[in-house]
Amino acid sequence: MRAVEQLADQVYAPTGMKPAYAYIMMALEDTHPQTIMQLSTTLGYERSSISRMVKTLAAQQLVTLTAQGRATSIDLAPASAAFLKTANDCLIKFGQRTDDLLGTTKAPMTDLLTENNLKLREDFK
Template sequence: MEKNEQQCNGPLECCLYFTANSLSRYINEMAEEAFAPTGLAPSYSYLMILVTNQPGLSQNELSHRMNLKPSTMTRFVEKLKQRELVYTNQEGRTVYVYPTEQGKKSRPVIDQALKRLYDKYCDVLGEDLAVKLTADIHNANQKLGK
């Protein structure tokens, strides 16, 4: 901690928890703006990306991939079912999620939003830093998730 404090202007700037949450608030604001034209919150849009890329994933697998609790995933899927973007098929205790035709048609608008978000944070951070930061955060998530 001593070494880090010498490299930082204060204890908050040296804290992964604080800086990660601060970054999350900034990027969430950008994402909300970028995904507004989809009519979906960013998290729902990312779920649609997974479901359209690989129809028939189980809710448990979707929870794992998005690092969400199963109860949260159930709420997400129910919301998308109400919007007629996905449907489910239950086999035993396992629920599989598939895109509807309307869900498949929503994908180009979602992809445009994803590009707007990428362009926005690359404009602010520079593409090299944005790509490196994304990779570093992904690697940290992988290690912390074990």
């Protein structure tokens, strides 16, 4: 898993941030606004990690944060378009790189990792 993380760090370097920030932005691009809890559930990160990362994204003026009672709503800011273009380009490049490196073993490996991840996440509920 460390090798995958290192590859992702390398491929997502053009965003100027760690890949997790791009994952948050792309999740918001798919569905927005979302709460910290929704992003945490979608991405599988701890709420405290999501909270810290969205504060960094807000400081970069990539997202807006709006308090809604005890929840915080996160939405894309106008400046997010350029970041998202770069992040989506990185996602495509990551897919191509892993296709090239893993070949025919990529799909079954990904399926198995996804299945096992879901099992592990269910155990934490």
